[in-house]
Amino acid sequence: MRQAWNRYAFIRFVVFMSLGIVAGTFLPDYFEIILLLFSAIAAMYLSAQFFRGYQFPSFQSISFAVLAFLICFSFGYLNAFWKSEKHDEAHLLKINTSEIEAFEAVLIDAGKVTEKTHGFKVEIQQVLFGGEWQKYSGNAMIYFQKDSLSENLKYGDKLLVKSRLSELEPPKNPLEFNYKRFLGFDQIYHQQYITSGNWLKLDEGKGNLIMAYSIQTGQYLEGIMNEYIQNDRSLAIAKALTLGIKDELDNELRNAYAAAGAMHVLAVSGLHVGIIFLIVSTLLKRWRNRKRGRIFFAVINISVLWAYAFITGLSPSVQRAAMMFSFIILAQAMKRQTNIYNTLAASAFVLLSFDPFLLFSVGFQLSYLAVLGIVFFQPRLYGLLQFEFVLWDKLWAITCVSIAAQLATAPLGLLYFHQFPTYFFLSNLVVIPAAFVILNSSLFLMIISFWDWASDWIGFLIDHFIQIINYLVFSLDYLPNSTIDGIFINTPESWLIYIAIFFIALFISEKKLNYLKLTVLSLFLMSASICLRQYENFQEKKLIVYDTGKHHALAIRNGFSQYFKVEDELAKDKNKLRFHVYPSQLQAGIADFHPDHFEPENQKELFEDFHGLKLAIWEDKRIIHWHQELDKNFTFKEPIDADLLIISNNALEKPEKLLEFFKPEKIVLDASNSYYNIQNFKAKFEEENLDYYIVPEKGAFEWKL
Template identity: 80%
Template structure:
């Protein structure tokens, strides 16, 4: 095993480098120590190289290994620290963004259209504070109100924007998607909505020439597809699969492909670059193994892969896949005595050296795990069955690829998306060959667009072929139990599953029983973690007032049962329910709640309605929920003693009236109240030194008993 492990040197380098990146991202305060450590071990390593081979070879071997791993760790840490722009004292995070009156910025991506806005990533160059320009800089997301002028904005435009900036807010509900951290890994920490007339174009073509050319080329090719593919969904699929443009995929289409386990087809990445690689390799197969043709084969193949990356807008996912395949092609061309795992690790090492924050990208993680799974498990699965007929053999080969990829990516899918597609092996039998056909035919359409008659027919065939594929995917979605959803595992449990998969791989490779025992141990520890978490959920008694924007949502839990009060408008908005409420429901193990199947009338009623008041006694705590104005004829001799009052929908407009009815230990105002009403109550509460909580300011209110 030791000799075998020595063949995978780059894997160890990447592992230590990744550990350094994680440490550098979340523990930046030890920068000086790590810099000192890096300097010392670099000198020691060079000194050890000078005296190499004199005495104690075993000790030297261990010393070189330890020093090399420490260098990789330190390099990963320092690279993450140096490339994190927020450590620069002139970054926007060190400015008072609330005082910004205006700022100059350059649009640095192609933009994304929504129903009401044009969204761009911008690079802020300087800001105007107190009528003085200051050199604060950084990236931000700017959403321009849709109009005839904002429609013409494009990559490289330099703008003067009369607006302040808002720092991205952390999640406001338990386990809600952390959009702030997600954009932070892309060096974006601010955002702003800009109304019409609040910006002016200063200059054009301020961006990089290569990126500008890539975007222009992509837009030109997009216009060709718009002209020749008529059906909206077929066009959306073709553009997503060929050019990486996913803005036009509707939620129903995304959901159907995700449930069928075929969402990877709609994101241009390793599969699509692999298809291009397969096409070119087939065309140039006679040169591949020829002594003088290997270099020619490598140059043409790599050139075509990066040309495809160019027309797809040089998106990070395509660049990642192109880099991965480029390393594989180069290794084959040079006939180096290496292996695919080292080659993949080398490509990851280069990518993480360029951008260390790719490590936190879900796409990066899934891409490398899928490839590793396919490389290791697919040949072993494929060898289990033999078929005489070529057609059956191809079906079995694709099925093995699907199973291998799922083995490697399923734990991550459960961690991030909480679902598992049960018919993935059937959907991939359809979508992988379909992706090959659509990608090839779309490229032929783009190439032959100058010949109008041919382009019309090719577009017609692509259109109807995709409609058939969509019908098959939607049919799989309608099958019973097509998706196992509502699965919750935490990060520790996902790591334990991956440990089990790793030990299974070692057991298959080494045929040693100890690895099987370690597999069982990993799964046993995962089971203990799940059981302990569920036991804690069973013991929990909690009240949550969610922050959902304009609607109120209230949950009262007792173990695995709960009362959930959701306003009608929110109940109809499944996306908001899924984003704000569903994550905490999953963690708590609430089995009877799902956003797509939620009906307010079917929920257990815990409050009694009395003349506009909703009143409940729960765990000896008296709770009042004011969700509409109190009846005028309601009179108490003395203010009612209550433990908690929740005010929603501006049900109480005068703070003074609160004392006419209640004497409350705690007062909560949720996000369904108006800003004016909240500020009015807040001033009164502070004046009287009352215990209060403002949900839209602090996030969800959690009350544990």
């Protein structure tokens, strides 16, 4: 066993470096200690190398291993700290960006077009702050109002922008997606919307030359596809699959592919780079095993892979996949006595050395897990059945690939996306061969685009072929129980599932019963964690006023049952419900709520209407929801006691009237109130020493009983 583990040196290095990256990201205050530790350990390691082999070989082996792992951990920590721009004293986070008057910025990506904006990632170079230009820098997301001028913006343009910058805000609802942390891993901490007339183009061509040519090439090839593929959905699929352009995919199309377990086809990554690798390997097969031909095979294959990465805009996912396959090709060409696991770990080590925050990328995690799953499980699954008929054999091979990849990535899919595609093995029988056909035919279309007659026919065939594939994918969605939705697991539970999968792999490999026992123990702990969480949910009684942006949303829970009330306009916006509300509903185990099927009129009314007020008694607590203006002549003989008063829709015009009507213990102003009214109310509430809570400022209000 020990000798077997010695073959996986880079796997251990990556594990310890990853631990260091996590520590360096979330525990940055120990930088000086880790730097001193790294220096001391490096000196000890070099000294130990000098005296290596004199005595105590067993002790030396353990010492070298411990020192090497500590070096990897320290390197990961220091690399994460150094690569995090927010530690720079000249970073935008060091000043109050709301006081910025103007700034100079360079556009550093290809941009994303929406219905109303042109969004770009920008690099701020200097800011007008306190009446003078100062050298503060950082990255930001800038959304320009859509007009004829912003349509012409491109990578490398340098702009003068008259505006402040807004720091990204943390999530304002329970378990809501943390967009601030997500962009923070990409060194983006600010954003701003810029209206027309508040920016001026100063220069162009200020970006990286290779990236600029890559984006221009991709845009040129996109123009070819626009010309010859007519159907909008076929064009969107072809662009996403070939060039990695996903902006034109509509929500219905995304949801259908996600539900079928085929979303990976629409994200240019390992599958697509693998197809290119397969094509080139097949064409150069005769050179692969020749002594002198191996180098030629490696050079051509790697060159083609990176050329494909170039035309897709050098996106991180394609660079990651190209790097992974490049290591595999080099290892094969040099006939190194290594294994695929060590080679994959070496590629991950290099990628994380350049960008440690890739570790937190869902794409990075899924890519490597999928490849590891395919490498280990696919051959073993494939060997279970033998088919003489070639077609059945190929179908079984693809099915084994699908099952192996799904087994390795399912826990992350449950953690991030809360669903499991039941018919993934069927969809992959369709979409994987289809991806091969579409990618090859699209690349062929680009090559022969100078020949209009042939291009028209190729474009026509691609268009109708994709329409057939879309029909099949949508058909899977209509099958009974096509997707198991609404699954919630937390991060520790996902780790326990992966530990179980790891022990299953060891059991398959080593044939030792103890590994099977450890698998059962891991699954038992995972099940116990879920049961404990559900028991806590069953005991919980909570009221939540959500922050959904300009709309009212209220949930009152008692165990697994709840009353949920939202405005009609918000009820129709399924995306907002899914983003702001659904995560906390999943965590609480509320089975009868789903954003796609929610209808407000089906909810049992908890409140009683009283002259425009909504009144409820819940757990001996008096709750009043003031959601509309009262009649001017309406009054009470004396103020009513209330444990909780919720004010929505600017129902209270004058804060003085509140104390004429009510004596509240707690006041909540939700997101449907205007900013102007909220500021007026705050001043009055503080003057009267009232206990109040502002949802748009503090996020969702949670009241536990």
